[in-house]
Amino acid sequence: MDSNEIQDLADLLKALGEVNRLSLVCRLCDCKVPQNAMCLCSCCSVDASGVSRHLKVLAQTGIVHVEKQGRTRNYSLNRAFVATQLRSLASRIESQQERP
Amino acid sequence: MDSNEIQDLADLLKALGEVNRLSLVCRLCDCKVPQNAMCLCSCCSVDASGVSRHLKVLAQTGIVHVEKQGRTRNYSLNRAFVATQLRSLASRIESQQERP
DNA sequence: GGATTATTTGCATGTTTGTGCATATATGAA
């Protein structure tokens, strides 16, 4: 794993590693259909502008997908992407390698 | 997942989500035997005191295990713990639940 | 004992980050 990969992975983990953002992610876990920000507001203790900013971070790191529709934006989890990244790190951590 | 669990998981992810700490973790991935801080210094761009602090964070969140031996401390990954946490989140993210 | 090595900690500092509020932009509805 080169240093760029480590940096990218760190960005992903950091994005997930904030309570309100993780709450948003967990909320989105349970949703079959994309949700807008107003609807997501209720699950974390920040105002609409805060939620907007958190969702932006999640979108920039590829954790959520945004779909513009009228005056709302609908957010959904990039389930496969996030799960793959987490599982890949889990596997790497579980398998000890060559170093003494 | 209640809010305490979310907070704990966020702490874990935040601890992993800093480049130098993640570099330390990746380095430890490859090691069969516990490593001391001096040895781990070489894999990230901070001085010994910085490494000491990072390792402390990793220990406090249960990511690494510390074993005091003489004047050195030997660090090893809590592989099963970390992998389980990551996989559990991955599973939760992959399986959509009841909410509309 | 004194010197050396490993690690921790206090301090100062600069940076990042999360937040609310007010305002701006954008879109839809009346």
Add this chain to the structure above:
DNA sequence: TTCATATATGCACAAACATGCAAATAATCC
């Protein structure tokens, strides 16, 4: 067009964080 709703953004601010340096602690070696 005017009003209401959804989201984004500029600003200010406090809290958290990463960092290096110097000093402290701890343990081994001579």
